[in-house]
Amino acid sequence: MSIQTTISPHNQKPYVSRTYPTKDELDFIIKNAATAQKLWSGVPVNKRVLIGRKFMDEFRKMKDEIPLELSLQMGRPVSQGAGEVRGFLERAEYMLSIAESSLADVSLADTDKPGFKRYIKRTPLGVMLVIAPWNFPYLVSINSVLPAIIAGNAVLLKPSPQTPLTAERFALALTQAGVPKDVIQVVHMSPSLTTHVIQHPSIEFVSFTGSVSGGRSITETAAKASGFTGVALELGGKDPAYVAPDANLNYTVGELVDGAFFNSGQSCCSVERIYVHESIYEEFVKQFVDITKTYKLGDPTLSETNLGPVVSLASAERIRKQIDDAVKAGAKALIPEQLFPFAKPGTTYVAPQVLVDVNHSMDVMMEETFGPVVGIQSVASVDEAVKLMNDSPYGLTASFWTDVEANPQSEVFNKFVNELETGTVFLNRCDYLDPALAWTGVKDSGRGVSLSKFGYDQVTRAKSVHMKVKTT
Numbered sequence: 001m002s003i004q005t006t007i008s009p010h011n012q013k014p015y016v017s018r019t020y021p022t023k024d025e026l027d028f029i030i031k032n033a034a035t036a037q038k039l040w041s042g043v044p045v046n047k048r049v050l051i052g053r054k055f056m057d058e059f060r061k062m063k064d065e066i067p068l069e070l071s072l073q074m075g076r077p078v079s080q081g082a083g084e085v086r087g088f089l090e091r092a093e094y095m096l097s098i099a100e101s102s103l104a105d106v107s108l109a110d111t112d113k114p115g116f117k118r119y120i121k122r123t124p125l126g127v128m129l130v131i132a133p134w135n136f137p138y139l140v141s142i143n144s145v146l147p148a149i150i151a152g153n154a155v156l157l158k159p160s161p162q163t164p165l166t167a168e169r170f171a172l173a174l175t176q177a178g179v180p181k182d183v184i185q186v187v188h189m190s191p192s193l194t195t196h197v198i199q200h201p202s203i204e205f206v207s208f209t210g211s212v213s214g215g216r217s218i219t220e221t222a223a224k225a226s227g228f229t230g231v232a233l234e235l236g237g238k239d240p241a242y243v244a245p246d247a248n249l250n251y252t253v254g255e256l257v258d259g260a261f262f263n264s265g266q267s268c269c270s271v272e273r274i275y276v277h278e279s280i281y282e283e284f285v286k287q288f289v290d291i292t293k294t295y296k297l298g299d300p301t302l303s304e305t306n307l308g309p310v311v312s313l314a315s316a317e318r319i320r321k322q323i324d325d326a327v328k329a330g331a332k333a334l335i336p337e338q339l340f341p342f343a344k345p346g347t348t349y350v351a352p353q354v355l356v357d358v359n360h361s362m363d364v365m366m367e368e369t370f371g372p373v374v375g376i377q378s379v380a381s382v383d384e385a386v387k388l389m390n391d392s393p394y395g396l397t398a399s400f401w402t403d404v405e406a407n408p409q410s411e412v413f414n415k416f417v418n419e420l421e422t423g424t425v426f427l428n429r430c431d432y433l434d435p436a437l438a439w440t441g442v443k444d445s446g447r448g449v450s451l452s453k454f455g456y457d458q459v460t461r462a463k464s465v466h467m468k469v470k471t472t
Helices: 023-040 045-060 066-074 078-097 099-103 137-150 164-177 191-198 212-223 249-265 281-292 313-328 382-390 411-419 452-458
Strands: 003-007 014-019 116-124 127-131 154-158 184-186 203-209 230-234 239-243 271-277 353-356 373-379 397-401 424-427 460-468
Touching: 014 066, 014 164, 023 127, 023 154, 023 184, 023 191, 045 078, 045 099, 045 137, 045 164, 066 078, 066 137, 066 164, 078 099, 078 137, 099 137, 099 452, 127 137, 127 191, 137 154, 137 164, 137 203, 137 230, 137 452, 154 164, 154 191, 164 184, 191 203, 191 212, 203 212, 212 230, 239 249, 239 382, 249 271, 249 281, 249 373, 249 397, 271 281, 271 382, 281 353, 281 373, 313 353, 313 373, 373 382, 382 411, 397 411, 411 424, 452 460
Parallel strands: 127 154, 127 203, 154 184, 203 230, 239 271, 239 397, 271 373, 353 373, 397 424
Antiparallel strands: 003 014, 116 460
16 A cells, blocks of 8 residues: 655644555546546537536635645745735636537538538547646646546546645535536546556546656656547746846846746746846846845735745755756856745755856756746847747746837837747736647747637537538
8 A cells, every 4th residue: 555645844744644445446437437428529619617506606615714724835925825816716707607609519601512511520639638747736727627526437536745735625616516426536546556547548648747757747647548648748947038228127136037937946937037228227136136135935824925835855856956047057046045944955945046147057047946946138139039949848928028018019019029938928927827829839848839719629529510401
């Protein structure tokens, strides 16, 4: 019998444990999911949507319990937990609002030839495995799980060992709303058990959110399955920002500080590198440092804390090493650690850090940090900024900061939109997922699409119907 134990990041104490199933038990779970999916797919879409709205009501009943529970599992300040609940409900509402139109048959009546009728159906894939991360467990899970179920699939939801209770709450709200229990099942699994499920012949699709190395492993595992298991990957980022010479610093600096340090920088789309036009570079850095020094690092269960620990001791050591390596290579650290008494070696508490005199020979500007660290580099032109922003193995999001009121049809911004190798380009904002927009990445940031109407394409397949209705 194998047991998984979640360690609270802030005090390193065990919080909750779960027992892994056996392979035979997993096979039984998958068999039940496949049987339930056949029946669930026969429920009309409008009725599934009504159940989805009841699910939102059930989830709202839990909202007051979630922030502290999240904090104890993964370390985010309790004061910020409500934001994940709001984002979860916002995404659920949007995906439900477009479900019927996104899943409707595509008519070709306007182009049918006499005697013929044609249309395209959207049909569910079958049984899906969704592997969720710990950093935003509700926000990321909703992207895949709810559209999959509304589209008529059954879902096995594997949460991170760091946040097991999040998946259980998610599934409970769904079943209380009327989703059959075998259509949504939570499975806590070791890596070897996860491999067993991915390669099971009844698993049609795997949606994974996590590291690049994890994504490669999932892809390789799926490739060895007996069938052709589909894979969607939402992976890492090293997301850049460019601050133009006309940017409103009173607005821009605060937004980028938050984009860099929210959730202790533990977000795939957090801002990890900033390129600032040389004409405003010194003032930008000064204001950025001043705001950073006001952060309160400490116990995430206290309401006054706005910067909590990182998820593990190993993560903390990796982040500190990246900072140390950059400083040894010539970077300058601008935040004295003594300003943050909680930030001690051997703990999960890492002080926010701002690095200047950085360049692309340093890992801190090239490899994902996933911590409260940002590098700021001066650039002489927009062309230099674009070149540096694209000089990355990642391509998730990028942001452009300028006085849009003075130049609402900026040719420079259009240059960014056309030339940046990213899934999302922001103007004067960052680190936000609009559910009406496709969430996707390029290069090592992954493949596949969630959210928006295209998110339903990922959890369905097209079936063409071609009828010759006149044979005389």
